[in-house]
Amino acid sequence: MNQQKLFLLYLSIFFIIFFIDSSTADIFTKKAPLFYKTPDSLFPSGQLSEEELWTKRIRSETTSSFQVQWDRKVFQYKQEELLKEIQVADQAIVRTGLILFQDSNFKQKNNTSVSNQEVVKILSLGPSWALVEKYKGNGKGYLPLDLLESFSEDIGVGFTITSLFLKEQRKENSKLITTIPQKERVKIISWDNEKLFIQYQNFKGYVNSELVFMKADFATQALHQKDGWLSISYRKGTQLVDANKKEYPISDFKAYITNKYLAFSLINKINGPKIRSRLEIKNLSGEYWHVSLLPEHGEVWWKKTMPHLERTNKEQILKTDELIKRKIYSMAFYPETKLKGLISAEGVFKTIDGDHWKKIDFFKNENWPVTISKNKIWIVGNYKSLNEGESFEPYIRWDTLSQMVESTYSLSPKFMKLLKLEAKENNDIDLWLDTGFKKIKMRHSLDSSQWTLLK
Numbered sequence: 001m002n003q004q005k006l007f008l009l010y011l012s013i014f015f016i017i018f019f020i021d022s023s024t025a026d027i028f029t030k031k032a033p034l035f036y037k038t039p040d041s042l043f044p045s046g047q048l049s050e051e052e053l054w055t056k057r058i059r060s061e062t063t064s065s066f067q068v069q070w071d072r073k074v075f076q077y078k079q080e081e082l083l084k085e086i087q088v089a090d091q092a093i094v095r096t097g098l099i100l101f102q103d104s105n106f107k108q109k110n111n112t113s114v115s116n117q118e119v120v121k122i123l124s125l126g127p128s129w130a131l132v133e134k135y136k137g138n139g140k141g142y143l144p145l146d147l148l149e150s151f152s153e154d155i156g157v158g159f160t161i162t163s164l165f166l167k168e169q170r171k172e173n174s175k176l177i178t179t180i181p182q183k184e185r186v187k188i189i190s191w192d193n194e195k196l197f198i199q200y201q202n203f204k205g206y207v208n209s210e211l212v213f214m215k216a217d218f219a220t221q222a223l224h225q226k227d228g229w230l231s232i233s234y235r236k237g238t239q240l241v242d243a244n245k246k247e248y249p250i251s252d253f254k255a256y257i258t259n260k261y262l263a264f265s266l267i268n269k270i271n272g273p274k275i276r277s278r279l280e281i282k283n284l285s286g287e288y289w290h291v292s293l294l295p296e297h298g299e300v301w302w303k304k305t306m307p308h309l310e311r312t313n314k315e316q317i318l319k320t321d322e323l324i325k326r327k328i329y330s331m332a333f334y335p336e337t338k339l340k341g342l343i344s345a346e347g348v349f350k351t352i353d354g355d356h357w358k359k360i361d362f363f364k365n366e367n368w369p370v371t372i373s374k375n376k377i378w379i380v381g382n383y384k385s386l387n388e389g390e391s392f393e394p395y396i397r398w399d400t401l402s403q404m405v406e407s408t409y410s411l412s413p414k415f416m417k418l419l420k421l422e423a424k425e426n427n428d429i430d431l432w433l434d435t436g437f438k439k440i441k442m443r444h445s446l447d448s449s450q451w452t453l454l455k
Contacts, residue, residue: 035300039289045297053302056292059105064128064146064288068263068279070272075279080127080183081267082279085218085258087125087185088159089150091415092132094118100141104129112139117367119151119415119436125185128288135414135436146288149366150258151415156215158186158198161266161276164212166205170195177205183266188214191251194238209238209250216240216250218258221394225252229394234278254399260284260364316347316359323349323357329367332423335374340388342370348380350389360389371421371429377446379421379429384446395449401442404453405435413437430454 033053034044064079086092097116099109104126112134114120120132123140130148133140150156163182167174170192180186180200186207187199196209216222219232222240231243239247261281265273273279289301326345333341339354347365349357360380368381378385383392398416406412414436422430427446432439441454 033302035292035294035297035302037297037300039301041301045300046294048294048302053290053292053300056294057290058293058299059291066263067282068273069282070265070277070279073272074282075269075272077263077265077279081265082263082281083159083213083266084263084281085215085260086145086148086150088156088213088215088218089122089148089258090154090156091119091151092122092130092148093151093417094120094132094143095147095149098143098147100132100139100143102141104131104142106142106144110139110141112141114143117417119417119434120148122148149260150215151417154215154255154415155188155253156256158188158196158212158214160184160186161211161213164207166198166200166203166207168205170206174206177203180207186212188212191238191249213264214250215256215258216253217264218262219253219256220259221257222253223255223398224248225254225399228397257394318349318357318359320351320355320357330369330371330421332370332372332379332421334372334376342372342378342380342389344368344370344380350378352388362392369418369421371423373423373427373429373446374425375427375446377427379423381418395444395446400451401433404442404451405440408453409438411435411437 032047032049034047035053037045066077066079066082068075068077068082094114094116098114100112100114102108102110106129114132114134118134118136120134123131123133125131125145128145129142130145131140131142132148160180160182164180166177166180168177169175178200184200188196189199189204190197191209192206194209195206196212197206198204198212217235219235219240221229222232224230230248233241233243233245235241235250236247238250240250240253241247261284263279263281265275265277265279268274289303292300292302294300323343323345329344331341331343340352341350341354343349343351343357344367346367348360348363348368348370350360351357363380371379373379376388378389379395380392382394382396384395385392401416402413415434417434418431419434419439420432424430424443429444429446431442431444433442443452443454444450
C-alpha cells in the first residue's frame with residue numbers, strides 16, 4: 001500500500017472516530033445524515049439532524065443517481081442520463097397522498113390535492129419532477145417524479161432519442177415542419193409502416209420510429225388486438241418479439257405492462273453502455289441529494305433518509321407477527337382453511353402453513369387486491385395462478401371491459417383501475433373498478449371467461 005492510500009485510510013478512520021466522539025447521544029436518536037461539500041466529496045464535512053438540515057435547505061431541486069447493470073458490470077447513472085418507463089407513461093398512479101406544488105422547485109403548494117393510488121394524467125416531465133392533471137375534479141400541479149408509478153392500461157407516449165425532423169408526409173423528401181429536440185415527449189397518434197404519425201406541441205407530422213422510445217420498449221406483457229395478452233421479450237424495430245420468438249407489429253397492441261427495473265442509456269459511456277443500451281436498474285429510488293446552507297460550512301450536500309425500494313435476489317420470508325405490523329391492503333385464504341392464503345402489504349406474500357409468508361417477486365413492492373376462488377384459483381390484481389402462486393398469467397381483457405362500459409353508459413372510460421376483488425360462488429369473482437367517471441362492479445366467471453356488468 002503506497003503512502004497516499006495509507007494517508008486516505010488514516011484520514012477516513014480519523015473522521016469516523018471524530019464523528020463518534022464529537023456527536024452527542026441525541027443526534028443518533030434522530031435521523032442525522034452526514035453532509036458533504038459536494039456530492040463527489042471523498043469524506044463528509046459533518047453531521048446534523050435531518051430536521052435542522054431541512055430547515056436550512058436553500059433549494060428543493062435534487063440530483064439523483066442510479067446503479068445500473070450492463071454486460072454484468074455496474075455503472076452509475078444520473079437521472080438525466082437514462083430513460084425509465086415512467087417517462088413514456090401517459091397516465092400514472094400517485095404513490096402517496098399530498099398537496100401539489102405550483103412549480104417544479106416544490107417551494108410553494110397550491111390548492112390541489114391528490115390521494116394515495118389516485119390515477120392522474122402526466123402533462124410534462126423534468127429530470128426529477130412531473131406536472132400532472134387530475135381526472136376527478138379540476139386541478140393540476142407539480143410533484144416529485146419518484147412519487148409516481150406508471151399505469152399499465154395505455155399505450156403511453158414517445159420520447160425522442162435524438163433531435164429529429166418532423167415531416168408533413170412519411171416520405172424522406174417531404175416538407176419539414178419543425179425540428180424536435182432530444183429528450184422530448186411526443187404523442188403517438190398512429191403508425192404508417194416504419195413511420196410514426198405524432199403530435200409535438202401544436203404540430204402534427206411524421207418521424208422515424210427508430211428514433212423514438214416508447215412504452216413498447218419496456219413491455220413485459222402487451223395486449224394484442226386479436227391474440228390478447230402476450231409475454232414480450234423485446235422490441236425489434238417496428239415489431240415486438242414474444243416469448244416464443246414470434247414477431248408482431250407494435251401497431252397491433254393496445255396496452256402494456258412494463259418493467260420498472262428496465263432503463264435505456266441516453267449517453268455513451270467510455271468502456272460502458274452506449275446510447276440505446278438496455279440497462280437493469282438496481283436501486284429504483286436512486287440517491288437523492290439536497291442542498292442546505294450552514295453558517296460554518298456554506299453550501300453542503302446531503303441525502304434525505306428514506307425507504308428505498310431496492311431490488312433483491314434474496315428470498316424474503318416473513319413470519320405472521322412481522323407481516324401484520326405492515327399496513328394490510330388486501331388478504332384472502334382458502335375456503336376451508338386459514339393455512340394457505342395471500343396478503344398484499346407492500347408486496348404480495350403467500351403462505352402454505354399459516355405462519356411463514358414468502359414474497360412473490362413478480363409483484364415487486366406493490367399493493368394489489370387479492371382473492372382466492374372457490375376452486376382455489378389465486379387472483380392478484382389482473383393476474384391469476386393455477387398452481388398456488390408459482391406462476392401468474394393475465395385474465396382481464398381491458399378492451400372488452402372498456403367496450404362494455406362504453407356501451408352501457410355511452411361514455412368511454414378515462415382509465416380502468418382495479419380497486420377490489422371478492423370470490424363468489426360457482427368460481428366467480430366480483431371486481432370493483434374505477435373508470436374515471438364512475439365506480440362500477442363487474443362479475444367474471446373463471447370457468448367460462450364470461451363478464452357481466454352488475455352496476
